[in-house]
Amino acid sequence: MxxxxxxxxxxxxxxxxxxxxxxxxxxxxxxxxxxxxxxxxxxxxxxxxxxxxxxxxxxxNPHIIAFYRAIQNGVITKNSAKSYLQYEGNLLQQYGQEHYLKIRTRFNQEHNPFDFLFLNRSCFNGLMRFNSKGAFNVPYCKKDMRFSQSYITKITNQIDWVAKLIQNKDYEFRVxxxxxxxxxxxxxxxxxxxxxxxxxxxxxxxxxxxxxxxxxxxxxxxxxxxxxxxxxxxxxxxxxxxxxxxxxxxxxxxxxxxxxxxxxxxxxxxxxxxxxxxxxxxxxxxxxxxxxxxxxxxxxxxxxxx
Structure with missing residues (x-):
């Protein structure tokens, strides 16, 4: 079947x-x-x-569009995301919530799509919430070991299939x-x-x-x-x-x-x-x-x- x-x-x-x-x-x-x-x-x-x-x-939501534009433009790839998540995941394992809050502050200042992905996959209950000033304000999920190798592989495989689809189609992403x-x-x-x-x-x-x-x-x-x-x-x-x-x-x-x-x-x-x-x-x-x-x-x- x-x-x-x-x-x-x-x-x-x-x-x-x-x-x-x-x-x-x-x-x-x-x-x-x-x-x-x-x-x-x-x-x-x-x-x-x-x-x-x-x-x-x-x-x-400009951060969603910026994220998929970054995939479309080849900035976020399977390999670049893997390197980023391994590096930040190791720091999360060492420092836990302190590091999560550091990334959250950095994202709210710089709006880096890699940081957006990190927060999206390590915040409480997978929520996507912003305050009245447009700042991401979801608390930490309290899982210091969040970015295990298998979890990173799962995320990067998801990025890979989306990248292959986007780059072979006529797609436009707008805010x-x-x-x-x-x-x-x-x-x-x-x-x-x-x-x-x-x-x-x-x-x-x-x-x-x-x-x-x-x-x-x-x-x-x-x-x-x-x-x-x-x-x-x-x-x-x-x-x-x-x-x-x-x-x-x-x-x-x-x-x-x-x-x-x-x-x-x-x-x-x-x-x-x-x-x-x-x-x-x-x-x-x-x-x-x-x-x-x-x-x-x-x-x-x-x-x-x-």
Whole structure:
């Protein structure tokens, strides 16, 4: 049996769509002849696994974009990352939190993408959080032996496959607001949107409110491109009211899974997410993908029964 494999990129970000990639890929209806737009790039796991020929990845977090530009430009490579992580990892092993805080201070002053990678893989619970001044402020994970040889190899292999993909494709990485990216999308293009989940998570670079949700809704309603939007549907405590207010008249695929990233255990329970689409699936959905295609009538019914 042909088992599809999800390749994981080197950056860890809360809300990463590793578990949803196969579900997203299974409902894409696109001939790959236009441009793929991802205006909330985050880790890049969705776009990199789709691997379109042409793509514009954007995010309002400049450090994410700088990191992937460094890979694209050959500054961050498998070997350069290995040397860096071995050196800084040895110092972390010796000095622990003191060294972590030293790197965090240096990053907030110099914004070096290597330091960004170090912090991303040694901070508490893999969080990516910034204060109101744009400074990375996540505390230490308290694992002095964090960068073992096997862990470094895992990270550098992730960098290597992303580098090979990026360097063989026509990809552009931009720091900008989502609206600037969506304005460019045309009829033959495809859009994947993964905005910060409203009422669930925000940081300095990824704050999100009802105004932005409505702005995104209006732009996606107006676009001539096909799109998929990821958002949360419900959990054991409540439902996402914006599904009914904004997104209810589109086509939905509902998926239930479990998030592991989060500052405390209350953020790590099961959640239903929905893939909102402006088109009907014509092809058969890939077998063994935990996704549920529902009609508009069924969507309204499910919202009243969860």
């Amino acid at each position: 042909n088992i599809q494999k999800v390749l994981v990129p080197p950056l860890k970000i809360q809300g990463i769509k590793t578990k949803l990639v196969l579900s997203i890929k299974s409902v894409i209806e696109w001939d790959n002849k236009g441009i793929y737009f991802e205006p909330f790039m985050g880790s890049g796991v969705v776009g990199f696994n789709i691997a379109p020929n042409r793509a514009i990845f954007s995010d309002n 900008c607001d989502f609206s600037q990216t969506l304005q460019q999308a045309k009829e033959n293009d495809f859009i994947y949107c993964d905005p910060p989940y409203i009422d669930r998570y925000s940081d300095y670079f990824n704050s999100w409110d009802s105004y932005q949700e409505k702005q995104l809704y209006n732009m996606l309603c107006a676009t001539k491109a096909k799109f998929i939007l990821s958002t949360w549907h419900s959990n054991q405590y409540r439902q996402n009211e914006y599904i009914e207010n904004f997104w209810g008249h589109f086509h939905h695929n509902i998926i239930e899974h479990f998030y592991h990233l989060g500052a405390n255990e209350t953020n790590r329970h099961s959640i239903k997410e929905t893939l909102v689409k402006n088109y009907i699936i014509k092809q058969n959905i890939t077998k063994n993908i935990p996704t549920k295609q529902i009609s508009l009538f069924e969507s309204a019914l499910e919202r009243t029964t969860y």
